[in-house]
Amino acid sequence: MTERGSISKDMPVEKALGKVDKDALELEHLGVAPSDMKRNFNLWSLLFMSFCTSVTWEAISSTMAQALTSGGSSSLVWGYVASATGAMLIVVCLAEYSSMIPTAGGQYHYVAELAPMGIVIALTSYYTLFSIFQLKYLHHLLFVAMFAHVFGYFATSIYLLVHVEEKNSAAYVFTDFTNLSGWDSSAVSWSIGLLSSAIGFVNWDSSLHMAEEMKNASRDLPRTILATVGVSGIVTFPWVIAVAFCITDIQGVLSGPVGLISPMAQLYYNVSGGSRAVTIGMTSFLPILGFCGTGSSIMSSTSRVVWAFARDGGLPQRFAHIGTRTKAPTASLVLTWAIICGISLIYIGNATAYYGISSACTVALILSYAFPLLINAIWGFQHCTIPRGSFSLGRLHRPLAVVALVWCIYISVFMCFPAYYPVTKDNMNYASVVLAAGMGVATLYGITTKFIKSPFYDLSAVHDEDGLVPDPFVIRNDKTLHSRMKRNAANAYSLNGLIQVEPWVEPVISRFVDILDNHAQANAVCDLGELLKRFAMDAVCSLTFGSDFGYLEKGDELNFFKSIDLFTAYMSIITAQELQKFRTSPPAEGDAMTFLNRLAMNQSTNPKSINDREIITHAFGNVSAGSDTTAIAMRAVMYHALTNKGVYSRLCAEVHDNLSEPVRFQSAHSLPYLKAVVQEAMRMHPSVGQLLGRTVPDGGAIIGGHRVGAGAEVGMSPWVLHRDPEVFPDPDAFKPERWIMGEGCINEDHLRRMNRSFFAFGHGAHSCSGKHISIMEVTKLIPTLLLRYDLELVGDKKGKFTNWWFTPQHELKVKLVRR
Template sequence: MASELRTESASVDKKRSTDDIDINTTSNGESRVTDIGTGATSKLERNFNVWSLLFMSFCTSVTWEAVSSAAAQALTSGGSSSFVWGFAASALGAFAVGLCISEYSSMIPTAGGQHHYVAELAPPKYRRVLSWYTGWVTIFGWIFCATAGIFATAMQIQSWAILFSEGYTYERWHTSLIKRLHYMMFAAMFCHVVGYFATSIYLLVHVYPKNTAEYVFQDFTNLSGWESPGIAWSIGLMSSAIGFVGWDSSAHLAEEMVNVSRDLPRTMIANIGVSGLLTFPWVIAVAFCMTDIQGMVTGPVGTISPFAQLYYNVSGGSQAVTIGMTCILPVMGFLGTGASVISATSRIIWAFARDGALPRSLAGVSDQQKVPVRALIATCATISALSLTYIGNSTAYYGISSACTVMLLISYGIPTLINSLCGFKHCSVPRGVFTLGRLHRPVAIFASAWVGYLVIFFCFPTTLPITAETMNYAVVFLAFWIVVATATWFTYGRTKFSGLPSEIFDELN
């Protein structure tokens, strides 16, 4: 069925299917990729169900933790109203995007995710090149996301040292070396839930008097230097939007999930919906308790860990309270988030390599571990190298943090934009178990507009005047993506890249 869509790239598919790989599915539901040249068979076992992947999705998005780590942006570019209503807007926009991506994943449940959706939705003349650019932006977005997330864990630990270790001198290279991974996701989920209640309850009990409702929902504080309130408020959305990326992690483990067409959309929709509904009360509770925003963001660790500074101020400098209330962030990083993000990133690299976009060696799967080990190693090595950027230039690291959000948003926006313009008229793949029906196009239009709005303002400098230190380097990373994707396309992509191998799609359905 999918081979009918390959009018432009049929010769590429045929060459790769006969010369490079053979894909088949075993009776027990394993996806196998056999290298014809070596005869080695790689297997991905379908060990994940809706609950395990939902948990993984929560561990990668970690909404309330992400919002707390980036709260300074909203508080200086809009104040309490940006913090509260910006979160509500971000949740609504992310839910629309999630509905669209969930529909595509039900139709095309592959580890490649976004670049495979584009390959099916786009007009035949442009599908391979659009899929190529989408694949690269997805990879860069996830690598930057993994780097930023793991770095946030290290920065939280360093904030404790700054506040409570006399004589400690803050050096950026210290942060670059504080990194480890563990695979204890169930403990991470427990911490995620406990931390949600503990952090808000402590503030509600100990902060008195609290802010008024008028202040919480209407205050506009602009310390960014931008004269336009609209621009400042829009830039402040970064704090909330960062909590609504990464929810597509489950899509990239689609080929390891049972009942994938039915259950994969459930994981993404449930993650965004539950995170939005449950985190909004947390945001409001915290907003009532942030009575001194300027004292919070200008404190010793106000920029690297605003909530550590908040609890330090509220508790009167108590070490036990400050560490106890903020330890959830590094614990989540150690136990679940780091492992989840790296797992999703490695699957994207593996799928892109399988399609001919990256070295074929990265498309292998270990017969013993049943995972793409080489792709995992490549992911970890790249993240470790990127973490060194903080030693030389802290602003460049923060550019990575904003670039991860922008690039992941672009990876969501390309398929929704194509769907907005073309619908499903170029796609002969049948609609999946989950479908938006006649609403698919209006929802896709809204989702595309929302993504476009965020991408534009998230490339703005966060503060004025613009200097080397205040420059938003997200635009530099976006330019790097375009250069890499363009250079590799003309070097080898246009002759080697298949987009969505029909054999893989046919077997997975």
């Protein structure tokens, strides 16, 4: 039995893992495959984008007629305060979700993880083309748009304050209530008037959908949306007050030629003495300059939602395609453009219908904030096994979600009210009708094109008295069960989980090198391949259960692991024992956490999230699938390093210059050549040697330019995929430098193509959950061997292996000299 190690529970993941794309790795545990889109955005560029899409003061100026009609200046001012407060409540809650789940899907992905099971056409075309072909220049356009946004803010407010000589009194601005809406109830009228302010706080979520193109998204995304609404809310308030002081004749502004359409345009026209130049400059030129960035930003973010929805199976896969040259979701952008153009054309035929649809879109956007809030208000995080992110509300997350949800419902209801009373067919608000129709379509119809695992996996299925054991490896048709099994152990396989189980590997490494020391002292040939297999078995048992079988010293004397029935039964017994031990004596704060501890903690926090049977399944999967595959990977690394003298020399130099015993994963993982050697070894010799079978869904599919009928079994072999000369030039040569930028790797596009074709752990939602544990074991052990010994391969240097489902090598005999 190994001893419990100790780690700092406050250690940041970034520090513990070195330079690593934490967001991309965490998303893989959600079943989200890494995309080919570059992470071009940092905190400031995305903040500019978020500000430009929010256009708070511009939005209020364009919808001000509603507030002025429904209460006058006080409605404008206090309605703004209410809207800003409500928006901030929503943002604070969603900031926490974005830190946990930084994905382009945004709100719908939060719900999925939290829940229990003409001129206009020309402009939109420009935005689409810009978003497809000039995404790298979006930062520059955002800078120009941000400048116009800020300059327009000061220009409009200063102009009014200077040229309006007789202003309203403070009492009039803050207390006078002027109801011109026709509604008898002042409360209803004032609530309807909130539309003017609320619409200025609905586009901040655009940054959420750029999450997978943002660096350090889980950290900086919450900061972005909080800063957007917080700063906009505070800064725009003086502009609102300035305008309220300057509108001295509400009826005069509203009754002018353009008053009901744009009270601000009428105000500038009146104040400037009828100057068209001033009116056009203040209401058209500056906003249009700003809206150039706004349009491109909204088009980009909206297309990412479409792209994410297609990637997750909600739309045909063609809309999840990323352009090879543009690195943008071209098909999703075109679809977004087509929808916008279609809605815009409605205006030509029926303006009332157009306004109904646009109002419904605003309400729908607010409701998209409401759904994750609703889930949180009812269930909290009890159905979510994803670790809390860097931004956490602690115990306040639920009460804040309730308050924010009440605000969403309140504002959504009154956004569906007609602006004026009595209601006629011309002033009727058709938003509720459009919403009802849209929800009906969404409920009745849905498009998905999912490949499911083929019947090949049924051969590996295990049954007990309760039926099929719910192993994610063999689950084929039950997507809900597969998602549940992936999610209920996600935090155990996460980066935080990786740090917590690392101390359990240290004692096994210590025992391993003691055995090798004996061989070195005796100057005896050592079958390193066999010992690596034993090490992998004891290491994975130790980090899973907190104890191992002494496989390193004794081997499998009774052929225990060759009998699947006996092995499965024993796994059940030992798992039950460890669970009971956890329940009677849980680990203390700061103690190292075994994999089983983490699952048991999930169960104690939320008993419905995972049951004992599922815990046993995960533990069994760790040992049955995580030992042989890791041993194969370690043998591959050592074999190719020892048969390539240049590689061996360079790898030893890097290890000796940067590491010391005991090797910490965080340090070893930061070494570029070591990482390249490990990845190249697994490219040359993947642990799985057969097809990863999938069944073609209804409707068939086009694969490699050929039409394949529904029901056909298709698949890819990692051994074939890893030797595609178009992706891996000179594929039969062992070249670790191909993975290093500036050496064998030409550019980032080339590196992305290689990573996308790297199939050692599978791909997408069905990729190996424990791959990071395997990489941790390899990355710790290999440098330990190189620090401690000079190794030389002896005997047959050609290398032989058996091609079963796994591809175990035969013998790896070495001589060791202690350094």
